[in-house]
Structure formats: structure tokens, C-alpha cells
Amino acid sequence: MARLRIGIVGANAERGWARDAHLRAIRAIPDLEIAAVSARTQTIADQAATLFGAASAYDDSHALAHDPQIDIVAVTVKVPEHRAIVMAAIAAGKHVYCEWPLGRDLAETQEMADAARAAGVHVAIGLQGANAWAVRHAAALLGEGVIGRPLSLRVVSPTAGWGAASPANYAYLQDKANGATLSTIAGGHTLAAIEAVIGSYAEVGARASILTDTMTIMGTQESVARTCADHLLVFGQHASGCVSSMEIIGGVTDVPFQFDLRGDKGSVKITGDHPGGYQVAELTVTTSPPAAPQPAPVVAGVRTPSTNVAELWARFANDISTGTRTVPDFDRAVRLTRLLDAIDVSSDQGRVISLEIV
Template identity: 70%
Template sequence: MTKDTFRIGLAGANASRGWARDAHIAALRALPGLSVQAVSARTQSIADEAKSFFGAVSAYADSLELARDPSVDIVAVTVKVPEHRAIVLAAIAAGKHIYCEWPLGRDLAEAQEMADAARAAGVHVAIGLQGANAAAMRHAAQLVSEGVIGRPLTLRVVSPTAGWGAESPAHYAYLQDKRNGATLATIAGGHTLAAIEAVVGDYADVTALASIVQGEMKLSGTDETVPRTCADHLLVSGRHVGGCVSSLEVVGGVTNLPFEFIVRGTTGTLAITGGHPGGYQAGRLVVTTSPESPAQPLDAAPGLDGPSANVAELWARFCEDIRAGTRTVPDFDRAVRLTRLLDTIDASSDLGRRLPVEY
């Protein structure tokens, strides 16, 4: 498919806050051949404000109407996870290409349903694992595969996030309920696990400990608290199919702990540094090796920083896939595999023993 400009429909646009505002709009404006055609929000007034802020042509109070808009080529799903399924399935039925934020669904059944529907329809889909798709991560994966540090032996990762701490704004309350599928394990953990597998290969087995360190969260500006039913700390040790062993610690509620990703190989080491309060995936990353290796390539939009930088990289590669008929970006089938891994980690923690990972 060749197309000069893709018209984007942003489901979940808000001029005041949200991932569409904080990451997607700067990415879309920085890349050639992309324009915001339509926006949707939970009310018409919020949608109208977003229309003005994002420079859209149309505004909807119903994201399903946006998904069916014939003037939209690609639907970007940036709403809360429990709302993903309905919008994604409507967009697939309308023949749209889809960029959906991670996690794809609340559970494996929802993710599998959406992946199956997308595959049957033949549309292009991308799952928002922008950290694992970042230029730095792809560069690191290539260096490891080319043997720059020899055979990977061990990997240590510490992945902090400000989320799932003692206090947050009220609109983050839903993140504390495990049933919603948007948790420290799925979001901070899922993004990091995707990067780990991108660099050192698939997990063969895992041992995990998911813990609720603080059992409630205070809503900022109030005396109200909400119970936390999802883990706010996660430990995973694993063995990978290539023989590398890894340790991962996902830490919630911290802003002063650096992101750490260090691979030790038979002939050298590789490190990825960066980090962002919202998680490593929301900031620029830098790869260094010993011995020295070629410099990492430039990002698709080198002038961007913060959350939009890695999102722009994924948008650029996704649109190139659509134009060229290739399928190189993380898709819904990748989301299903990652959801299976997270389910195995959950089961390992519950059972207190090592489990094989079956994709």
C-alpha cells in the first residue's frame, strides 16, 4: 500500500492530560506523512477541546464512531485498557490499521481475540511496546546477535517507575485494581520484559515473586485512599533459550532510582542507560559496550525527547510497514506472547516455584 499521508484517529484524546497529549501528538507532528484527522473522548466537550489542541478535523464523544469514520486510515487507541477491546474490534471491522497502546487487553482471552481478528482481516497492527522498539534497543539486540560481547552470560535489570507509589492523582486509581489489566506487572513489567527478550532472547523458564508492599494508595489532594490489589514490586529470575540467565526487579513508587540494564558476555559487556519517571520506555536510551562498538543509529525524529521520542520511532516504522507491505514492528501476536509470559510469571509467584514458559 502506498500513501502520501496517513490520516490518524486518536481514540482517547484530551487537551489537559493523557498519553495522546504527552507522547503521540509531538511524534505525529515530527514525522512526515501523518496528520490528525479525528479525536474522541468520553464527552463531546472534552473531544471538542482536544480537536482544537490536536488540530483535528472531527471530534467524537464515542470512540466507536471514530473507528468507523471513513476519513480515518489508522486508529490510535490510547484509552484505558478495559476500553481497548471494543474500539480495536470496531476498527478491525471497519478495515482500519491500528496502533494500540500496551497492554492490548485485560487478559489473555481479550488479547487473543483481538490478535485473531486482526490476522483474519489482514490489517496492519502495532502494539505500543515503544521501549523494546526504540532505536537503542534494536541496536543493542543487533550488537548481541553479531557477537560483539561474545555469548551473553548474565543480564541484570532494575526498572523503576513513579507509578504504584503511596500517592497518585485520582485518574490513576484504576491502575491499582488487578482486574483492569493495567498494573505494575503488565505495564512497567511488560515493557521491560519485552526489552529483555529483544536483546537476549525468549525466556525458557522463570521464577517470580510479585508483592504488594503498600496495600493502599492515597488520592492526591484528598484524604481518600483506594485499596491496591496488584503488586507494586516484582522480582523475576529467568533462563533464556540461548543460555543467558537474567534477573529483573520492577520497583514502583520511586523517582530517584536509575534504570539499569547490563549484559555480561564471554568477551565484553553491554549497558543500556536512560530512564524516565514513567518508566524506561518513556525516555531516550543510550547503548554502550566494552569493547567499543559502532555508535547507535539516529532515531526517526532526533529532535524529540521524553515520551514522544520512542513513540515516534514506532510510528515511523509502523507506517513504513503499511506502505511496504512488511511486518516488522511488535504486533498483536507479540502482545499475546508477552501476555502469556506475564501469566506464567503470575503463576510462578502464586505457586512459589520455577515454571517453564510456553508460548
């Protein structure tokens, strides 16, 4: 079977998520190859093509999307640029892997999901943490009744982002209007894991806070106003009846990720430690009653920050080859965006929000 050919939008030889995570992940999967890259200038694209081993380099992402030698477009640029590239790729009949968050708001996200569904292409949203082997294993253990009926869940999810100082290329993350915030990124990834294990929220209450209202750009005296939360508290009840609490802490690197689920017959925990957030970490599951050991990753030998990305790429490639649809898709992105919108309303209005159960 011919390998699926990927075009990476937002490739850069010097920095970025495509270089740091996707490159090693894709190289570890025999069914995939990087055939093209694009960047904001031809010079950057040419440099990236050399590092990524791509045959083609573009300074126009739309040209990459229409390249007949490309099967999958991987969108790894800033969130405000997602919609135009994703829509162009879908119109060109390409499969699409897009980083989370999919859009700046629900309207953009819904538009892309509708377009993908109408075109019949395969799409994946980059919720690699919810796809991590540890998270899927914990969900399987719950399904097997290892801890009985789930009663309560406590999650603490720290990230180095949204602290007092950050690199210049993270300045746009401080503006809520850009859609890439502590709530959507760290919060969205963590909410996806919670729902993957214990099911959909039935209701939520939240408090989103700006504890530090400016961010200093590292190496300079320049400050950027912060209009998005740098701390998020969410409590809720799930369709199963389980209750949960989640704390997202910005600017913290000395607290590990904690996922402590108690059932009426025991408990299950997921732990990890990575400054980029739990979705980047190699996660470990432990249980209080005896249980099956955590499986090894499908893609062996790939370490952080590529490990969970590699698992998602492997499943996505298999979906395309076999016609199955197992990975988190754009409809999942719509549901998660609606949940985040409900959290915003709860925080703004100080009330619990009931949700449609899916």
C-alpha cells in the same frame, strides 16, 4: 503519496498520553496526520480537536472507527476499554495502533490478535521501549557477536507509579482486575526489552509483592485499596542459555534504569532516567569492547516522552505503506501476556515455570 490519516481515541487537551506523547510524535512524521479525535464527551472532543488539529471530533469512539476519512485508529484509553474499540476498528477495516497492555487478560488479547490476523490489517502494540533505538542497537550488537556469548543479565526498572500517592486518574491502576498494573505495564515493557535483546524466556520464576496495600489520592484524604503488586522480582533462563534477573520497583524516582548484560567477551549496558519508566526515557548504550556508535533516531528532534513513540509510529507508517510487518504486533502482545501469566503462576505457586520457546 497521500499521508496516512489517524483517528485518536482518548484525546484530551488537558492531559493524557495522547497529548503528552503521541501528538508531538505524529507531528514529526511527514507521512502521518491527525484527522479525527474522540473523547467521552463532545466538549472534551472539540477541545482536543483544536489542540490536535483534527478536522473531526466525536463523543463516540465507534463512530470514529467507522469514519471513511480515517486509515489508522490509535487507541489511547484505559485498558478495560481497549477490546470494544479495537474490535470495532478491525471490523471497519482500519489499521490499529493500541497502547500496551492490549487486553485485560489473555482471552481478550487472543481475541483481538485473531481478529487482526483474519482481517489482514496492520496492527501495532505500543511497546515503544522495546522499539527504542538503544534497545534495537543493543540487540544488533549482540547479533554481531560484540560481547560474545551472553551469559547473564541484570535489570533494575523503576517507575514513579504504584507509590504511596498518585493522581485520581491513576486509581484504576491499583486494581489487578483492570489489567493495567505494575506487572503488566512496567513489567511488560521491561520484559519486552529483555526478550528483544537476548531472546525468549525458556523458564521463569517470580515473586510479586504488595509492599504498600493502599494508595492515597493526591490532594485528598481518600485511599484506594491496592490489589496488584507494587514490586516484582523475576529470574529466568533464556533459549540462548543466558540467565537474567529483573526487579520492577514501584514508587521510586531516584534510581536509574539499569540493563547490564555480561558476555564471555565483554559487556553491554543500557541506561536511562525517567520517572515514567524506561520506555519513556532517552536510552544510551555503552559497551566494554569497541563497537559501532549508537545510531541517531529516525525521527530527529523529538524528545521525551515522545521520542520512542515517534520511532514506533515511523516504522508502523512504513509497514503500512510498503506492506512489511516489522513492528511489535498483537501476536507479540499474546506472547507477552502468556509470559506475564506464567510469572503470576510462579509467584502464586512458588515454582519455576517452563515456557514454549518462540
